[in-house]
Structures are given as C-alpha cells and as structure tokens.
Amino acid sequence: MAFKVIGENVLRVDGHTKVTGGAKYPADLALENMLYGKTLRSTKAHANFTIDTKKAENIHGVVGVLTAKDIPGKNCHGVLFKDHEAICESRVRRIGDPMAVVIAESERIAEKALESIEVAYEELAAVFDPEEAMKEEAPKIHGEDNTVFHFKIRRGNVDKAFEEAAVIVEDTYYTGAVDHAFLQPEAGIAYEEEDGTLTVIAATQYPHFDRMDIAGAMGMEEEEIRIINPAVGGAFGGREDLTLQIHLAVAAKKFKRPIKMVYDRKESFLAHCKRHPITMHCKTAADKDGKLLALKTRIVGDTGAYASWAVNVLRKAGVHITGPYEIPNVWVDSYAVYTNNPFAGAMRGFGATQPPIAHEQQMDRIAEKLGMDPFSIRRKNLFTLGSKTATEQVLRESVPLGRCLDALEAAMNEKPLPDENINYLEDLKERQAKKEGAWNEKNR
C-alpha cells in the first residue's frame, strides 16, 4: 500500500486562507444586531461577596447584566471535576473569577458599565502555598480537603537501597507557573437559531466537552447545542477549560440576539489556566559505577483554585520523575493541591515538562560526585528496548534514546569548551552591539 500522507510533504489545507488574512478567528466574525459582553472579575483571591448591578443596568445602551442567578441549569463546569462556577454566586476563590457579565449595544458601553457594578467583598483567609494548603488548619478552597489527588509508586525497597548506595544526592527543585500566551485572545459569538438550537462559535480544543458543559449550564439537551470551532489562534492546552462559552450561551438565549465577546490580553491572562508550578523533592542513589539504585521523591503541584487536569498532570509528573532511566527501587508521592492561586491545567507536556528540571540536575550531580562525565552516567542508566519503567511498563517499541544522546554529544563536541579567561556575557554583549550597528546601517 502506498501512503499519500505519511513521509510526504503535504501542504496545509488552511495555508492559503491564513497567508491572505482570510482565515476567520472568532474575533473576526460579526453578525447583524449583535450585542457585546464584558466580564466583571474578582480582584480578591478568596472572598464572599454581594453584588448590585442596578446602576449598570440603568446605563443607556446596557441591555442587561448576567449574574449567577441567570444561569438556567447547573452553574458549574470543569474538564474532570465540575468545580468552576460559570458565574460565581457568592464566593470567589482566585483573582479573575467571573462575577457578572455586562451585555450592551457596544463593547465600549459594556466596558464602561463594569465600573458601575457595586461589589461588597468580605475577605476570607487565603492560602497561596500548596504545602501550607495541605495542612489540616489551612483555609479550604472546595470541600473539606485541599488535596485533589495523591499518586503513589512503591517499587522495591528504597530504604535498603539508600543504605547500600555509594552516593546519594538530595535536593528540592521548583518550577513556576507559565502562561501559554497563545496569540489569539479568547473570543466568541453565540446566537439562537430559528429552531431554538443554541450555536456557540469559539476557538476551543474540546468542542464536545464545551457542548456538554454548556448543555448542563443551560439545562438543555446536548443535541440542542451546536459548537462551531473556527480558526484557532494557538491553544497549547490553554483552551481546554471553558472561559466565555457559557456566558455567551446564556446571554444569547436570554436576550434573543447574537452576542460577541472578545478578551484583551490582560483578561486572557486572568481567564485561562497556567502550567502547574511543581515542587519536586528528590533523593537519588547510585552505586560506585554510576548505576542508579533508588529514587525517593515527593512532588507537590499547585493547581490553584480549580482542578482542571490536575489529576492527569500530577500523575504524569509522578510517572516521569524517574527520567528515562532504569531505577530498581522507586518511591513516589505526587500530590495536586488547591490554593487561591491562578488555576493550573493543561499546557504543552502536561506534567512531563517539569520533572526533567529535577531528574537531570540529579544526574549531573551524581556524575560530579562520582567523577564521571554526564554522558557516561546517562548511557549507563538509559531505558532501552525491553526496559521496565517504575510503573512496570515494559518498553516494547522504539526506544532511540542512545542515538539521541550520541547525536547530542557529537554536536556538543563540535563546539570548543568554554575558555575560563573569557567573560562570555560581556563578550556576547559586545558582539551583539557590533551586529546591531551593522544591521542598522544596512537596513535603516
């Protein structure tokens, strides 16, 4: 059988519309008789609140202000747990939680009207450190326990291995929150069709999940909801949770006119998830030849105010914390924890991106202690065909890590080792300044 796609260079079907500016992203769409929505968001990380929208509603050009009581069905959504409120009813759990949506004849009127909504906050004790949040006396974000998930691996006998080890390296590594900053900020349009079908057009990664959550919030059947996914201006995991979809749907049904919402960059940062900040405490042991003997690790991921994909992300982090290395004795405790921080969810790598910060530094430091070079120690421990991972998975297919390492070593050997007598930062600055001068001369 001949392949038409695999191994061939295939032109993108949407290439032409994208290079000509013809591709339609949600903010590029417009419908007749359209209204615009703007979201009021919490400025407190943890608070009870009451809201008075009367003044805003009386502004000329404002057709209404949605609050939690306008959600006709269940006021909740979420990819795993339904722990988000579509519009918060009386309590906010993070800065940026949606509290009301102004619907107006123009974007400017809607924006201006946000200032006329009166909010009275009663601040609650908040917690921003996941270690603190795990303690019994910590303020609770949802329910009775802030620990969303605990993943364990118990393989072999780590304590015995540590006793027999020639070298042990132990330290704590931390990775911060990261925003996807996809280039197209959230935007969308919703309208009711003649037969009552509610259509929501929004750039999304999960049209089917969106439909399920919108149907739930609207108290409608999924068949009555239609999701259209137009051109999507980047996502990288950041469009897996809902943002404006339910707001659009509720407003379109209530006001019987098409509704458009467009976030600016600042609101985009407030609205969607981040990469989980993860703290990884690792204790790694090796014998005198550099063969890994044991890893004991405690991983704590801060999922912020909402769980999103925390379970999957911290499970993956727990699986990947061994690195691509055979380790006979492994003990992993990986936790996902609620705090009042921005919520974390899917982002490029999904929990596999953070662990290398820890396991690769551990490898370098073990090598250093044993006087080995960093390549040799990795080669000695790499997964190969037939290796068993810490979760007892047997790798039966392609495992080309050795080849990858060979290529890396060859590439690194092409460049001379740094000369201790050169101040590289100063040198770089000098060379850049020179280049800049030349570039300006040529192009300005």
Add this chain to the structure above:
Amino acid sequence: MKTINLKINGRKRQIEIEENERLLDIIREGFHLTGTKEGCGEGECGACSVLLNGKLVNACMIMAFQAEDSEVITIEGLGENEKLDPIQQAFIDTGAVQCGFCTPGMVLSAKALLMKNPTPTKQEIRRGISGNLCRCTGYEKIVEAVELAAKRIAETD
C-alpha cells in the same frame, strides 16, 4: 468625530473616526479588513503589523488620526489579483503557517525587510521579524520561508 482620507490597499477611502480610535480599529471595524490581528494591544506581539507609507508599524500603536492622508497596506493588499506575493507563497510552501494568527504580521514584516534588503542573511531575517511573536514557536520554518521568498524574487527579477 472627524473625517479622514487615506489610501488603503491601493484604494482611496474616506472614514469617520473617533478621537480615541486606533489605526487597528479602523482597519478591522471600519474597513472590515480582519486579516490584521490584535494580539496584545500594546505593541509587543506584532500581530497587527501593517505598512504605513511603506514603513512597518504596529497598528495598535498608531492613532487613527495619524493615518490621515497616508497609504496603508494590510495583508489583504499583498499580491496582485489572484496571484499571491512570493512571500505568501513561500510561507505556504515551507510550512511556515501553523495557527496562522501571527502570519499576516509576519508576512508584512518580511515584506518590509525584503523591500529594504532583498538578500538578507538568516541572522538579518531573524532580526527583521524580531518584532513578531509566533507562539506556536515555528520560527525556523518562517525564516526558511523568507529565505525562499528572497531567492524566488531574485530569480524572477
């Protein structure tokens, strides 16, 4: 309210503007040329890049009134009739387009560069598009596309 005249994509147009409107607003909402994108609204991302009197600008950083009597080229104004500009074609051919949201700005940025410097080095291309962010991080292919476009333009001249 104020009425201004300008030439946009080769056509003379007149438009009523508000004092606080940006060039980006009149391009997208006034002329419905939605190929020009808004990514950040503060001149960081380059998604709204257009050519103003032949010079590359961020349309979110120019007030509409500043465009009076000017000539503006947006992504819709590139190429002739149905024929794509060589830069646009090169972006398709090299696979330099992913989500596409940075593409119009990238193409115009490349256009501005090649107008001044038809034979740029890789380094000069990188420098030329340094005001445009691609969050899909497809920079390698974009640089290749600009190289290919420069080569093709040189061959036809």
